[in-house]
Amino acid sequence: MLDIKNISKTFNPGTINAKKAISDLSLHLDNGDFVTIIGSNGAGKSTMFNAIAGAFYVDEGSISVDGKDITFLPEYKRSHFIGRLFQDPLKGTAPTMTIEENMALAYLRNTEGSSPFSRISKKDKAFFQEQLSLLEMGLEDRLKQPVGLLSGGQRQALTLLMSTMVPPKLLLLDEHTAALDPGTAEKVLDLTKTITARNHITCLMITHNMKQALELGNRTLLMSDGSIVLDVGGEERSHLTKEDLLSRFKAGTGQELDNDRILLSQ
Ligand SMILES: Nc1ncnc2c1ncn2[C@@H]1O[C@H](COP(=O)(O)OP(=O)(O)OP(=O)(O)O)[C@@H](O)[C@H]1O
Ligand SMILES: [Mg+2]
Known part of the structure; x- marks a missing residue:
């Protein structure tokens, strides 16, 4: 249902502050997929959501939803079929x-x-x-x-x-339970599961909790440096542990995962 093909985005191009936040990234989602995303700080997770939601147009590549090219569709038009929640509970109301x-x-x-x-x-x-x-x-x-x-x-x-x-056709959740106390976070997460399942909503969820990332949904992406470095689903994912995720991250990037919130999460 979602097809991202080779997108790139550089902030402040041509200046000393130039930053390639998304680098030749491709992603295909099937209808009803619930995909969790985990990654280091500044990996480009929120930027990928901004690209999908249309907060800016990508420099290269294309994005389509249900076969319709939305690469240059303005954000307010995408908001009719793409829902979004942020970490800050004050943002959506x-x-x-x-x-x-x-x-x-x-x-x-x-x-x-x-x-x-x-x-x-x-x-x-x-x-x-x-x-x-x-x-x-x-x-x-x-x-x-x-x-x-x-x-x-x-x-x-x-x-x-x-x-x-x-x-919505697609729901983007950007650490939407991270600012809540543990009990409330669990409640909102349960609601997320129920509501998305009941309405068959395709969902991408960024989390800093590795356990959550592996337990929820049907597929997990690891992001680093503007790219997806690991994409696991099905049988393979069902056996993965937190330790496996960390070692797969290191194998894929040559670096340790440097996100303290991820490493400290239960
Ligand atoms: N509007 C912007 N202008 C300039 N640089 C930006 C902008 N948005 C993001 N960046 C940069 O792009 C990179 C990716 O940022 P992004 O917010 O996507 O990371 P993230 O993976 O969501 O990290 P975190 O886990 O900390 O939320 C960072 O280096 C960030 O500073
Ligand atoms: Mg972010």
């Missing part, structure tokens, strides 16, 4: 707007034939409540409260819901 208003914006924006400024109907409201109850956080009774009152975990769960209410 508007704090002074109510839960209901935030959901309406996300829902109506992605629904054919309606304007985000149309009235929230009774039917919409019932749908929002039904969706919120899936989170099991009691948010279905707090529709009229500003999102700014929610905890980080509640807010991230809401953002996840908003990004998937109208299922």
